[in-house]
Structures are given as C-alpha cells and as structure tokens.
Amino acid sequence: MNEMPVVDAEAGTLLPKISAKKVQVFYGETHAIKDVDLNIADRTVTAFIGPSGCGKSTFLRCLNRMNDTIDICRVEGDIRIDGEDIYDPKVDPVQLRAKVGMVFQKPNPFPKSIYDNIAYGPRIHGLSRSKADLDEIVANSLQKAGLYEEVKDRLDEPGTGLSGGQQQRLCIARAIAVSPEVILMDEPCSALDPIATAKIEELIDELRENYTIVIVTHSMQQAARVSQRTAFFHLGNLVEEGETKEIFTNPTDRRTQDYITGRFG
Amino acid sequence: MSLPILVFVLLALSVAGYVLGRGRAMASAGGDARKLHSLPNYYGWFGFLVALLPAALVLLLWLPAQSVVIDTQVSAMISDRSAAESSRGLVMSDVERVAEGLDLAVDAGVLTEEQAASIRTEFTDVRERLGEVGVALGSDVTSETLQAAQRYRALSSTGDLLRTLAVVAAALAGLAFVYRRADSTFRARNAVEAVVRWILILAASIAILTTVGIILSLIFNTVEFFSLYPAWDFFFGLTWSPSFGGGSELGILPLLWATLYISFIALAVSVPIGLFAAIYLSEYAGPAVRAVAKPLLEVLAGIPTIVYGLFALLTVGPLLVDIFGDGGVLGVGWMGGGTAVMTAGLVMGIMLIPFVSSLSDDIINAVPQAMRDGSLGLGATHSETVKQVILPAALPGIVGAILLAGSRAIGETMIVVLGAGAAARLSLNPFEAMTTVTAKIVSQLTGDADFASPEALVAFALGMTLFVITLGLNVIALYIVRKYREQYE
Numbered sequence: 001m002n003e004m005p006v007v008d009a010e011a012g013t014l015l016p017k018i019s020a021k022k023v024q025v026f027y028g029e030t031h032a033i034k035d036v037d038l039n040i041a042d043r044t045v046t047a048f049i050g051p052s053g054c055g056k057s058t059f060l061r062c063l064n065r066m067n068d069t070i071d072i073c074r075v076e077g078d079i080r081i082d083g084e085d086i087y088d089p090k091v092d093p094v095q096l097r098a099k100v101g102m103v104f105q106k107p108n109p110f111p112k113s114i115y116d117n118i119a120y121g122p123r124i125h126g127l128s129r130s131k132a133d134l135d136e137i138v139a140n141s142l143q144k145a146g147l148y149e150e151v152k153d154r155l156d157e158p159g160t161g162l163s164g165g166q167q168q169r170l171c172i173a174r175a176i177a178v179s180p181e182v183i184l185m186d187e188p189c190s191a192l193d194p195i196a197t198a199k200i201e202e203l204i205d206e207l208r209e210n211y212t213i214v215i216v217t218h219s220m221q222q223a224a225r226v227s228q229r230t231a232f233f234h235l236g237n238l239v240e241e242g243e244t245k246e247i248f249t250n251p252t253d254r255r256t257q258d259y260i261t262g263r264f265g
Numbered sequence: 266m267s268l269p270i271l272v273f274v275l276l277a278l279s280v281a282g283y284v285l286g287r288g289r290a291m292a293s294a295g296g297d298a299r300k301l302h303s304l305p306n307y308y309g310w311f312g313f314l315v316a317l318l319p320a321a322l323v324l325l326l327w328l329p330a331q332s333v334v335i336d337t338q339v340s341a342m343i344s345d346r347s348a349a350e351s352s353r354g355l356v357m358s359d360v361e362r363v364a365e366g367l368d369l370a371v372d373a374g375v376l377t378e379e380q381a382a383s384i385r386t387e388f389t390d391v392r393e394r395l396g397e398v399g400v401a402l403g404s405d406v407t408s409e410t411l412q413a414a415q416r417y418r419a420l421s422s423t424g425d426l427l428r429t430l431a432v433v434a435a436a437l438a439g440l441a442f443v444y445r446r447a448d449s450t451f452r453a454r455n456a457v458e459a460v461v462r463w464i465l466i467l468a469a470s471i472a473i474l475t476t477v478g479i480i481l482s483l484i485f486n487t488v489e490f491f492s493l494y495p496a497w498d499f500f501f502g503l504t505w506s507p508s509f510g511g512g513s514e515l516g517i518l519p520l521l522w523a524t525l526y527i528s529f530i531a532l533a534v535s536v537p538i539g540l541f542a543a544i545y546l547s548e549y550a551g552p553a554v555r556a557v558a559k560p561l562l563e564v565l566a567g568i569p570t571i572v573y574g575l576f577a578l579l580t581v582g583p584l585l586v587d588i589f590g591d592g593g594v595l596g597v598g599w600m601g602g603g604t605a606v607m608t609a610g611l612v613m614g615i616m617l618i619p620f621v622s623s624l625s626d627d628i629i630n631a632v633p634q635a636m637r638d639g640s641l642g643l644g645a646t647h648s649e650t651v652k653q654v655i656l657p658a659a660l661p662g663i664v665g666a667i668l669l670a671g672s673r674a675i676g677e678t679m680i681v682v683l684g685a686g687a688a689a690r691l692s693l694n695p696f697e698a699m700t701t702v703t704a705k706i707v708s709q710l711t712g713d714a715d716f717a718s719p720e721a722l723v724a725f726a727l728g729m730t731l732f733v734i735t736l737g738l739n740v741i742a743l744y745i746v747r748k749y750r751e752q753y754e
Contacts, residue, residue, distance in 0.1 A: 041382070069641060098644030108635035111658045120653065121643040171639070178643055 003075040015083055017042035017212045018063060020136065022029050023077035026065065032058050034236045037078075040229075045204060045213045047227035049220060051259065054233040056216045060184050061213065064100035065093040081182065098125055100182040101175035106191050107167030109159035109174075114151050117170055118142065121178035130261065137177055145173035146203050165196025178213075183207065185215040189222065201226050202208065220260055224248055232256045273427055274322070279317035285440060286312020293448035303454035310454040312443040320435035327431060338420060340411045345736075356410065357401075358449075363391070363414035364399030364421070368690040373398045382419070386411050407698045428480060461725040476590050486725035493719040499726060505689035507709065509721045515723045517730060519689040523699035527610045527685060528674035530695065534614025534669055539621025546622070547629040548651050559626070566568040566619040570679040577612040577684030578603065590698050600696035602686070609684035613677055617670045624669065629655060629664030662744050668742035672735040678703040702727050 016039035025033035040046050050160050058067070065086060067106035079086050086096050087114045107116050118138040121127075128134035130170040138155070142148035147169040151162070164260055175183055185204070189197040203211060204226045217223050223230050224244060231241040232253075237241070240253045251257045269547040278540070289307035294300040323559020336357065343356050375398050384391060391406040392512070396491075406414075447453070453457070494515055499673025542562060546555055587593050589600040589607075601609075632655050640650040656663075686698025689705070709724040716722070 042619060066638065093648050094644050096644075097642055102638075102642035104635060104638060104642070106635055108633070110636060110639065110654050120640070121645075124643070124645050124649055124653075147337070174639075174643065194463040257724065 006108070012068055016040055017081065018082045018214075020059075020062075021078040023059070023062060023075070023079060024077075025062060026074045026163055027057070027058075027070070028072040032236055033062070036238045038231060038241055040214060042210065042212050043208060043210070044229055045208050046231065047223035048214065048216045048231050048233060049218075049223050049259070050239075052218075055236040056231075056233040057186055059233065059238075060186055060214060060216050063182070063212055064097045064102055064156045066102065068093055074094035077179065098099070099180055101178065101180035101182060101184065103168070103171050103175055103185045103188050106120060107164055107171050109162070109170050111158065111160055113156045114159045114170065115155040116164070118174050119138040121174060125178055134217050140256040141173040141177040144176050144207070145169045146199065146206075163196070164261060165192050165199060168192060168196070168200060168213045169203065172200075172207075176207075180211065182212045182214065185213065187216050187218060200207050220248070232259065234259070266540060267425070271324070271432060275320050275432060275436055276441065278433070279322070282312035282316030282436075282443055283309040283315075284312070284442055286310075286443045286453070289447040290449060290451070290453065297429050301449050302515055303457075306453070307453040308447050308456050311451075312398075312440075312447060312456045314457065315443050316436050316439040316671075318460070320432045321437055324428070324432050325426050325434045326576065330420075331428065335417060335420045335424060339413050339417045341440060342409070342416060343425075344409060347357060351504065359406075359410055360413045360417055362400065362402060363410055364404055364417040365396070366395035366398065367414060367418060368400070369400055370395060384411070384415075387568045400618045406595060408566065410505055445690070448632055464472045466559075482716070483729045484737050484747055486722055487729040490719055490722035490726045494721065499723070503691060505705070508718050509718065513720050515719065517702070517727065520700065520702045520705050520727070520732070522691055523606060523685065523689070524701040524703070525607050526695065527613060527681065527701060530607065530610025530669060531613035531617055531677075532667065532671055532675040535612055535617035535621050535670060538614075539618045539670075540625055542618065542622040543625035543629060544651060547626050548647070548655070562619050562622055564619075565616070566717070567570045567621065568616075570616065570677060571683075573612050573616050574679040574683030577608050577680055580683065581612050582608045584694070599694065604684060604686035605696045606699050608684055609681050612684055612694070613674055613680050616677070616680065624661070624666035625663050628659045628666065631662070632658045661748070665742040665746035668738050668745070672738040675735055675738070676703060676731060680705060682707060702731050706731075 007126075018040040018135055020036055020038045020040075021071065023033055023036045023038075024031070036059060038059075048060060050056050051251060056070060061067045062079060063081075063086075065075075069077055075087065081096075081100065086090070098135050110120060112120070115138055118141050119134055122134060122137050128137055139148060139152075142151065151157075151170075159167065162170060168191075172183075172188075189200050192200065201222065204215065207213060208228075215223075215226065227244045229242065230244040230247040230257075232239045232247065232251075240247060240251060240256045248260055251260065269505075287305050287309035289312075290301055291305055292296070300489055309678055339360060340353060340357055342522045343353065343360075367376065367381045371378055371381050375394065375590050386406055386408040392402050395402060395406075401618050453578045477562055498612065499515055499517055501518065502514055503518055504514040504516050505519045507515060508511040546559055546562075550558060582605070585608055586600050586603050587596055589597040590599055591601075593600070634653050636658060641647070642652045645653070681704045684705070685700055687700050687704070687708070688698050690697065692699065704728050709727075
C-alpha cells in the first residue's frame with residue numbers, strides 16, 4: 001500500500017533505528033516478555049499487534065525506559081537505538097525520553113493552556129532562545145499534528161477543553177515539540193471515535209517522513225492501514241515480524257494466522 | 266408508671282410486635298417462607314417498628330407538653346405578691362423542690378400518700394420533715410408554696426398515668442395494625458426500607474438543625490450584646506479591658522490582631538513543612554517508608570491540643586526565652602517571658618502539619634498517573650514533573666487545605682491559653698504575650714459570670730465574629746476548590 005522504507009532492516013546493510021536482542025521483562029515474579037529479538041527500521045511505521053496481555057505495550061515501554069517508573073519491573077537484554085545501548089548506566093533515561101517520545105492510550109493533556117501544553121517540553125529542555133522562538137515551535141508542532149487551524153485562535157484556553165481526538169493530536173504535537181527521533185504510540189486511537197481515528201491515522205502516515213513510529217494497536221485494520229511492518233506478540237513472545245502485507249496475507253506462523261482471522265483474541 | 270419502666274414496657278411490646286409480625290406472615294404463607302413477598306425477618310422488623318415508633322413519638326411529644334401544662338397551671342396559683350418578692354422562676358423551682366421532697370418522703374415511708382397530699386404548714390414544720398429525708402430547703406416553706414407543690418404532685422401523677430395509657434394505647438394500636446396487615450402479600454421489605462430511609466434523613470437533619478440552633482443562639486445573644494454596647498466601639502475599639510464593675514472597653518481589634526498574627530505564624534510553619542512532607546510521601550517515598558511515615562505523621566493529629574499547650578508552656582516557651590530573651594544566646598532581649606505569640610504560633614504550626622500534609626497527600630495522589638506518564642514521556646525529570654505538572658494540577662486542592670488549616674488555627678484555644686499569655690495588646694513584636702478571641706471567650710464566661718452584663722455577653726459577639734470569619738474562609742476554600750478543580754478527563 002505504501003512505498004517501502006528507505007532503510008531495509010532485513011538487508012542488514014544499514015543499522016536499524018532500534019534493535020532489541022534477547023529482551024526479557026519481569027513484573028515481580030511474572031515473566032512478561034520472553035526473549036524478544038526485534039529490529040525496527042528508521043522512518044517506518046511498525047505496528048505491534050496481539051491479544052490483550054501479550055506484552056506489546058510492555059515491550060513498547062521498554063523502548064523509552066518508561067518501565068523504570070514501575071518499581072517491580074525488571075528489564076534484561078540489550079536494546080540499542082542508533083547503536084547505543086539505552087540501558088547502559090551512562091544513559092540518562094530523561095534524555096532518552098526526549099529522543100523517544102510517547103503518546104498514550106488515553107489523551108492526557110496537562111491541565112494547562114494549549115500553548116503551555118506544547119511549550120512544556122521545549123521549556124524543560126531549553127530548546128528556545130526567545131519567546132518568538134517558542135511561539136514558532138508551538139505553531140510548527142501544532143501544524144505538524146494537523147491541529148493548528150482548529151486551535152490557533154484559542155491557544156490560551158485549557159487543553160482539557162478540547163474534544164478527545166483534538167486532545168490526542170495535542171498530545172502528539174506535544175511529543176513532536178521536543179523534536180524526537182522516535183515516537184511510540186500506545187493504542188492512540190482506542191479512546192476515539194472513527195472520524196478522530198481516521199485523522200490520527202492520516203497524521204501518522206504524514207509523520208512517517210520524519211520520524212520512526214512504533215504503534216501498539218488492537219485493531220488489525222488499523223495496523224494494515226498505517227504500518228509498513230508488523231510484529232505479532234503472543235503470551236510474551238514475539239511470534240512473527242515482517243512486512244505488514246506479508247503478515248496479513250501470508251503469515252508463516254499458525255498463531256498469527258489464527259489471530260488475524262479472528263479465531264482468538 | 267415511671268418513665269424507665271414505661272420505656273421498658275414499650276420495648277417489650279415492640280419485641281412482641283416482631284414476633285407477631287413474623288408469626289402472622291409465616292402463618293399466612295402456611296409456614297413456607299418462599300411464598301412470602303419478603304424474607305420473614307422483614308415482617309418481624311415491620312412489626313417491631315410499627316409498635317415502637319408511633320408510641321415513641323407520642324412519648325417524645327408528651328414529655329415537654331406535660332411539663333408546660335403543669336407549669337402554667339401551678340404558676341397560676343402563685344400570687345403576684347410572692348412572685349414580686351423574688352422572681353416567679355425561683356418560686357417555681359422552690360415548688361418543684363418541695364414536690365420532689367414530698368415524693369422522697371413518701372418513698373422513704375416518712376409520710377403516707379394521704380399525709381403528703383394533706384399536710385399543712387399551719388400544723389407541721391415541713392422544712393424539718395423534709396430535712397429528715399435529705400431534702401434541704403433554703404427557706405421555710407410558705408403555705409402557698411406547699412399548696413402549689415401538692416397541686417404539682419397531683420397533676421404530675423395524673424399526667425404520668427395518662428401518659429402511660431397513651432403510650433401503651435399507641436403501641437397496642439400498632440400491634441393491631443401489624444396483626445391485620447402482616448400477610449404473605451404485604452411488602453414488608455419495602456416498608457422497612459422506607460422507615461430506614463427516614464431514620465437516615467432524620468440523622469442528617471439533626472446535624473443541620475444543630476448548626477442552625479448554634480447560629481441562632483449566637484445571634485440572639487450577640488444582638489443583646491449590641492443593645493448594651495455600641496457595635497462601633499466593639500469592632501473598631503483599640504483597647505480590650507473588661508471590668509465587671511462597669512466602664513469596660515471591649516474593642517475586638519487587639520484580640521483579632523493576635524488571632525490573625527498567631528494563625529499566620531502557625532501557617533508559615535505548617536504549610537511549607539506539611540506540603541514538603543506530602544510531596545515526599547506521595548512522590549518519592551517507597552512503599553516501606555510510606556507505610557511507616559504516614560501513620561507516624563498522622564499520630565500528631567491525634568494528640569489533644571491541651572498536650573500541645575503544655576508543650577508550648579514547658580518546652581517551646583523557655584527554649585525561645587533562652588534564645589531571644591534577656592541574657593539569651595543571641596543577647597537581643599526581645600522576649601520577656603515564655604508566653605508569646607511566637608510560642609503559640611510555632612506549636613500551633615506543629616499541630617497543623619499533619620492536617621496540611623494529610624490533605625495535600627490525598628490531593629496529590631488524586632492527580633492521575635497519566636499526567637505523570639505524559640510529563641516523564643516528554644523527557645521531564647521527576648522533579649520537573651512534580652513542580653510543573655503535579656503541583657499546578659493539585660494547587661486548588663492544596664489552597665483549600667491551607668484555608669481549612671487556617672480556620673483551624675483561628676479557632677484553636679488551648680494552645681493559645683497556655684502559650685500566648687493573657688494580655689490583650691496591639692503589637693508587632695512576635696515575642697510579646699498577646700491573647701486571642703478564643704482565649705478571651707473562655708475567660709469571659711468562666712467563673713461567676715452574670716449573663717446580663719455586656720462583659721459576659723461580649724463572648725457571644727466574639728464567637729459570632731470568629732464564626733463568620735471561619736465560615737467565610739471555608740466558603741472561599743470550597744469555592745476555590747470547585748472553581749479550579751481540574752477536569753482531568
């Protein structure tokens with residue numbers, strides 16, 4: 001459906017944006033992710049699919065070390081972004097998260113104005129030298145998130161007053177504002193109606209030009225519509241990963257086939 | 266029948282109602298509980314309540330009504346002449362004491378019932394006879410008082426008899442009603458639940474009515490005070506020097522100043538400490554620390570304020586004198602004695618720490634995890650997240666908590682009595698003794714206060730002022746919390 005990404009991870013000639021090897025995640029005694037090896041290509045949309053509780057969100061949260069905030073969670077194995085081990089003690093998870101942005105399942109704008117929601121990240125990281133600079137970052141981010149036209153006259157109104165779909169695009173704009181390289185999306189449309197979902201999907205497709213996007217989704221149609229590559233998780237295992245078209249038309253594993261044909265999940 | 270026995274009989278009839286209701290229902294269903302509309306116990310409780318409640322209502326209404334009726338009848342017997350000598354109320358209380366004495370004498374067997382009813386002051390020294398059974402009277406019993414007392418006794422015993430009849434009749438009527446209604450189709454469960462709902466409504470309205478009663482009593486006494494003492498002098502007078510001999514100056518300003526000064530110091534101590542403690546406990550402390558520290562902090566809230574007062578008097582006051590007093594560590598000599606605004610303010614601040622921290626902790630915990638995730642996901646540190654996302658989101662609630670703590674501080678009494686001293690003065694020096702509105706209310710009303718003098722009535726005006734101030738603070742607090750409460754969804 002879409003043209004192929006500029007970097008072909010399978011070919012191995014260029015480094016993938018993200019590479020994970022033998023990743024294990026434990027929540028206390030529970031073994032949530034088992035031995036996952038996965039490469040994620042640059043400027044591509046990769047979808048994680050699988051039944052509830054299969055570990056796809058957990059794995060996503062490993063990629064920007066959001067799991068660090070959960071006390072009982074332990075991550076083992078090797079995850080590299082641009083060849084750099086992100087679990088190296090030298091890496092500051094705070095800086096990592098500026099590089100790997102995240103959009104959550106439920107829109108979670110801060111209880112601040114629309115402007116301040118977007119300006120929050122740039123202010124923390126000192127990305128603007130002047131007010132005019134900041135204004136430009138805010139306007140730019142809103143434009144990239146396709147929200148600018150709708151809110152340009154009411155930037156000082158609370159972000160929580162927007163509709164659900166607008167709030168989610170605000171959260172995407174907020175993530176874009178700190179110029180990340182990777183954007184992780186954890187079921188970004190599960191709380192939205194079909195029209196708002198369509199807008200977000202369109203947006204994801206546009207963002208692919210500049211960002212590496214990893215999206216967790218429960219909707220196989222969505223995975224088929226927005227992603228170039230798909231990874232299928234089941235019970236903490238990565239069952240199969242490949243081109244989205246291949247996964248949906250010609251899965252190699254029996255479990256993948258069962259899932260996409262709706263036999264379980 | 267005396268009142269306790271009557272209540273006991275009523276309860277016994279209610280239990281009978283339970284048995285009757287349950288039994289009738291079971292009998293009408295042929296002993297098969299499944300054929301009943303409600304569970305058998307509901308029929309029992311229906312019987313119990315129908316026997317008890319109307320009769321109890323009759324009793325509750327009867328008690329005040331009977332005493333009013335008897336009072337009017339008996340006091341009509343007292344001639345205006347003897348009523349003029351002392352007040353009518355005093356004569357009536359004499360009458361009641363004599364009547365009570367006659368009752369005791371009859372109980373003790375000193376007098377027979379006929380003798381008690383026919384005894385005459387002309388032939389017997391009633392005071393002496395009553396003295397024998399242990400009823401001391403202040404003066405000799407006049408013939409008029411004795412006759413009134415005998416009339417009082419006669420009316421009371423008739424009244425008590427009628428009361429017993431009325432209550433038992435009401436209970437029996439209830440039982441008859443249960444007998445007729447309790448069958449398998451009767452919806453006993455709905456009936457019982459309706460009654461329970463009314464009991465809940467009653468409980469809620471008692472709290473509200475009490476508040477209204479308190480306000481009314483304050484208002485009436487305050488109005489009376491202002492009829493004796495000019496309101497302008499009260500609200501704007503700079504001197505507080507009550508003297509029961511007359512010529513008092515009752516200006517509230519020195520008291521109000523000290524109240525606000527002490528509360529300010531208390532908040533200056535408790536707000537930062539309490540807030541920081543809350544932030545640490547809710548955001549940084551691990552589960553183990555939290556499990557120990559939070560209850561420990563809340564123990565502070567359970568200490569009676571009089572104990573804080575002792576702490577102020579015995580520990581903090583002398584400590585402050587050692588630092589700021591004559592020949593103290595700093596050698597500044599600002600502080601004359603241990604009791605001072607600073608002493609009371611510091612200790613009150615300590616008292617309020619758990620109040621602020623506990624409320625703030627709850628409010629901070631109520632900020633959704635999604636806010637934290639959102640901020641951390643943008644590469645903010647934990648501290649930035651707390652400062653720029655969590656605290657702003659929790660701010661309205663925290664302001665509300667601070668205002669509530671403020672109204673506690675304004676109303677606090679014991680710490681002030683023991684820690685701040687008793688002198689009313691307008692001064693900026695926090696190391697001087699001052700006294701607050703609450704402490705003065707206590708001192709104006711303790712001892713032999715004549716409730717007709719402005720020196721005693723001023724306590725109600727002071728109380729009313731405090732009430733209005735704290736009510737205002739609470740209203741503002743609620744308004745702020747409501748208006749700025751974040752809609753997270």
